[in-house]
Amino acid sequence: MKRTSTPPRWAQKIFKSFCNDHLCEAVLGDMLELYERRRKSMPQWKADALFISNVLQFIQPFAIRGKSSPSINTFGMYKNYFTIGWRTFLKSKVYSLINIAGLAVGLSACLLIGLYVKHELSYDRFHEKASRIYRVNTDIKFGDNHMDLALTNPLFGETAKNEIPAVEQTTRLHRYGSFLVKKGNENIREGDVAWADSTLFDVFTLPMIWGDPKTALTEPNTIVITESVARKYFDRTDVVGETLTVDNTQSRKITGVIKDLPSNMHFQFTSFVPLIETNDALEVTWTGNQNWNTYLLLKEGAKEDEVVPLLNSMLGRHLEPQLKSIIGKTLNEFHGDGNFFKASLIALSDIHLKSNRIGELYGSGNIQYVYTFFTIAVCILFIAMINFMNLATARSANRAREVGMRKVMGSRKSALIGQFITESILTCAAAMSFAVGITVIVFPFFNELTGKALDATMLLTPQIVSGLIILTLVVGILSGSYPAFYLSAFQPVSVLKGTHISGGKRSVFRNVLVVFQFSASVFLIAGTLIVFRQLQYIQQRDVGFNREQLLIISNIDKLGDRKEALKTSLLQLHGIEKATVTGFLPVNYYRNNNSFFTSPSLELKDAISMQKWVIDQDYLETMGMNLLEGRNFSEGIAADTASLIINETAAKFLGVRDILEKKLYVVEDEDTKALKEFRVIGIVKDFNFSSLRERVKPLAFTFGSDDALMTVRVEGSSIAQTVSTIEGTWQSMASDLPFEYSFMDDDFDQLYKGEMQSGKLMTYFASLSIFISSLGLFGLATFMAEKRTKEIGIRKVLGASVPGITALLSKDFVKLVLLAATITLPAAWCLMDKWLQDFAYHISLEWWIFAVAGVTGLIIALVTVGFQAIKAAVQNPVNSLRSE
Amino acid sequence: MKGTYLGEFEELVLLSVGILFDDAYGFAIVDELEKQTGRNVMISAVHKALVRLEEKGYLKSRMGGSTETRGGRNKRLYQLTHAGRKVLAESRELRNDMWKQVPRIVWEGGK
Numbered sequence: 005m006k007r008t009s010t011p012p013r014w015a016q017k018i019f020k021s022f023c024n025d026h027l028c029e030a031v032l033g034d035m036l037e038l039y040e041r042r043r044k045s046m047p048q049w050k051a052d053a054l055f056i057s058n059v060l061q062f063i064q065p066f067a068i069r070g071k072s073s074p075s076i077n078t079f080g081m082y083k084n085y086f087t088i089g090w091r092t093f094l095k096s097k098v099y100s101l102i103n104i105a106g107l108a109v110g111l112s113a114c115l116l117i118g119l120y121v122k123h124e125l126s127y128d129r130f131h132e133k134a135s136r137i138y139r140v141n142t143d144i145k146f147g148d149n150h151m152d153l154a155l156t157n158p159l160f161g162e163t164a165k166n167e168i169p170a171v172e173q174t175t176r177l178h179r180y181g182s183f184l185v186k187k188g189n190e191n192i193r194e195g196d197v198a199w200a201d202s203t204l205f206d207v208f209t210l211p212m213i214w215g216d217p218k219t220a221l222t223e224p225n226t227i228v229i230t231e232s233v234a235r236k237y238f239d240r241t242d243v244v245g246e247t248l249t250v251d252n253t254q255s256r257k258i259t260g261v262i263k264d265l266p267s268n269m270h271f272q273f274t275s276f277v278p279l280i281e282t283n284d285a286l287e288v289t290w291t292g293n294q295n296w297n298t299y300l301l302l303k304e305g306a307k308e309d310e311v312v313p314l315l316n317s318m319l320g321r322h323l324e325p326q327l328k329s330i331i332g333k334t335l336n337e338f339h340g341d342g343n344f345f346k347a348s349l350i351a352l353s354d355i356h357l358k359s360n361r362i363g364e365l366y367g368s369g370n371i372q373y374v375y376t377f378f379t380i381a382v383c384i385l386f387i388a389m390i391n392f393m394n395l396a397t398a399r400s401a402n403r404a405r406e407v408g409m410r411k412v413m414g415s416r417k418s419a420l421i422g423q424f425i426t427e428s429i430l431t432c433a434a435a436m437s438f439a440v441g442i443t444v445i446v447f448p449f450f451n452e453l454t455g456k457a458l459d460a461t462m463l464l465t466p467q468i469v470s471g472l473i474i475l476t477l478v479v480g481i482l483s484g485s486y487p488a489f490y491l492s493a494f495q496p497v498s499v500l501k502g503t504h505i506s507g508g509k510r511s512v513f514r515n516v517l518v519v520f521q522f523s524a525s526v527f528l529i530a531g532t533l534i535v536f537r538q539l540q541y542i543q544q545r546d547v548g549f550n551r552e553q554l555l556i557i558s559n560i561d562k563l564g565d566r567k568e569a570l571k572t573s574l575l576q577l578h579g580i581e582k583a584t585v586t587g588f589l590p591v592n593y594y595r596n597n598n599s600f601f602t603s604p605s606l607e608l609k610d611a612i613s614m615q616k617w618v619i620d621q622d623y624l625e626t627m628g629m630n631l632l633e634g635r636n637f638s639e640g641i642a643a644d645t646a647s648l649i650i651n652e653t654a655a656k657f658l659g660v661r662d663i664l665e666k667k668l669y670v671v672e673d674e675d676t677k678a679l680k681e682f683r684v685i686g687i688v689k690d691f692n693f694s695s696l697r698e699r700v701k702p703l704a705f706t707f708g709s710d711d712a713l714m715t716v717r718v719e720g721s722s723i724a725q726t727v728s729t730i731e732g733t734w735q736s737m738a739s740d741l742p743f744e745y746s747f748m749d750d751d752f753d754q755l756y757k758g759e760m761q762s763g764k765l766m767t768y769f770a771s772l773s774i775f776i777s778s779l780g781l782f783g784l785a786t787f788m789a790e791k792r793t794k795e796i797g798i799r800k801v802l803g804a805s806v807p808g809i810t811a812l813l814s815k816d817f818v819k820l821v822l823l824a825a826t827i828t829l830p831a832a833w834c835l836m837d838k839w840l841q842d843f844a845y846h847i848s849l850e851w852w853i854f855a856v857a858g859v860t861g862l863i864i865a866l867v868t869v870g871f872q873a874i875k876a877a878v879q880n881p882v883n884s885l886r887s888e
Numbered sequence: 889m890k891g892t893y894l895g896e897f898e899e900l901v902l903l904s905v906g907i908l909f910d911d912a913y914g915f916a917i918v919d920e921l922e923k924q925t926g927r928n929v930m931i932s933a934v935h936k937a938l939v940r941l942e943e944k945g946y947l948k949s950r951m952g953g954s955t956e957t958r959g960g961r962n963k964r965l966y967q968l969t970h971a972g973r974k975v976l977a978e979s980r981e982l983r984n985d986m987w988k989q990v991p992r993i994v995w996e997g998g999k
Binding site: 038 | 915963
């Protein structure tokens, strides 16, 4: 039998698409009835055509769905969503607070790290010509010495500008050190002074408020200062033409006032003096005097990799004659011996994070830390998000009935998804505003921790604000999507009949999230433990000298001939045993390297590059350094001015059995090739004088006088009192100069500040992430215990013990944590091993560290879960069972 | 008064609803009108009138009474309201009144 045909579906669809709800059903029915009848008396095509024409006839205002159709009052529905959302919040305050607090703390940690990372990455990007500015690095291999310098000789930049068309401008910088500036009767130390070429302002964007940048640094005895320095001495900024009295004697005319340097610049000088003043800068040498930070500004469109070969061939051309005259070799022969002398460029914006060479102007950041912190931030964000998702899905069972009811009442799936996503986004927005609040409050502490001067107003940049909004939406949608899609797919019938099983398959997904979360936590625990131990190791390692109770007094060089008198009178004070006068201390980074040759013929392959420190006879004793062989310098022996004490590394390098009495030669004057002969008289035990990431380098002491600083060993426990007695002596002898001092161990810590800060930061953030994960676990455990109240009640009635039930409830979570630890620890081992390899002196990885990390994770999980489990287990079964 | 005016077609639709009593829905009304007047009635016109009459308060409607021939779809069943009955009565009275006022001579062929 032929089935009665139906009119074209598409026509019905069109009708449904425009017709309003009031008529749609009834009219469609009518039209179908009409169609049925027509089919009896006419062919299908005719009936179809008439049907279509009927549909079209209804395209009239009375039948079309209006925009503001009175039958769908969306406002009421949204109001209902809010009401229900608020009630759910109130009904389960603990979960909701855990949810919001966890997310807020996590987001705020991310925000802080984000700002930190952003600041680190923003270094030197603000210069107008930033993309065209490069610094010249020099790599020298000479004998067995390899030096990576951030420096060049004095001629490099100017020659490059003259000989290579792609180089538009060049400028040099050199650290001046510090000087004293007179204000009234007082002398104030300015610590960040640099020698700079007059082209400084052509290359870098350092806006000059007063004065002419073209001429500012062209005359000797002038100075360019920053706004804040100007304010400090004159209380105003328009001070061009005024004079500063420097070091009591010199007067410098102020020729320019520039804006304060932004904190994201790789040097932080506050005063610039003209580089033309220094004679060193005029020296015509290519092989030596590598002391100048040289920057090149390339022309528009010039490519770095095209310029570098040009620079090297230029370098080779000029190097060759000098090399010949000093060591008697051509450049090719020099290279043939496996040596090299080459220049390379580093982009300005890479200097802060990617360059850690000898002669960096300021301690640099480390791209590794940026990556590490970024990873931690992502981990924390994930952990917080997982908490949110876990709690939301766990609670989904409670809301399954709501979903069922809504569906029965006619809610569409899309409306339900919208409801849950909106709820999640709103919760997330609430968490986000808390996060911003927390961030603002925590900012000062964070700054103290990182040593950065970040400002809470950084949060108000359009980038960050839009970032926050996007983050809120993404986190909201991501963490809301699982409950939204999962819940809205419930079959109302099964939910309302009660056959919907809470738990079940869903918990697989939740378990995966918990495992992931705990993997991150265990990883962070292990990482933090290792970093912490490594840092402790560095601090407690025998560095070869005794850095405790050493007081370093500055401004000694300004004392002139009063220096000896001061030393004598200080030594008479109670509590002061030893004092030495020299600027060469094992706490500041860089000094010149000198080549020492083992024979007067200047054989390159036996040359050794050593730092040369000028010390007096009290130095070794004051520092607590030990002589392994030989003797100390002595004022009584005239020949000691040509004596050397070398360190163990240098001795090993020279490799001769009887190193004492061995003669070493240094080129004193490159033009005349005059040699100075030194005799080794002692070997000092190795001590650290630069980053502990590196091995101790060869070093030589010579006997002489260098008067930058005086170091005093203070005895006894009343150090504060001793310091004030010293100050009294200072005042009586040199009241015109400020008494400035520091302690060696503080300075030493300063040397490792970067590592320490990062270590501390890591510890804090790791604890935070652990806290957030246990918060989530706590919520989950509470929920599980609640879900199983009846089961627990029945078990107790049947005779289960409290420990038995506690174990039952904890078991599942413990399994997850163990799984997480198994997955994570090998990965942590590999990564941390790699990190440690960066240090020349490092701890070895031991299994127990990882065991501790795993067990810590387990204990944290046990404590949070166990607390809830016991609470559930000790309940009287009557309470949970009587109401049914 | 605006809104109380009843058009001719509307009056016919109201009457059809009355005739069909408990099965007055779009298609049946179309049928009824075609049967009574012999005119070709458009289904959209009928529904348009029904919507307007309901808005004016002369009709009320409910859903119900689906059959196999309508693809299982419900009908919108219409029913006269009190106001609807009253407006029909008024209309009829008006006509009667006016009938009476027409002189008999008109009817008798006006010789």
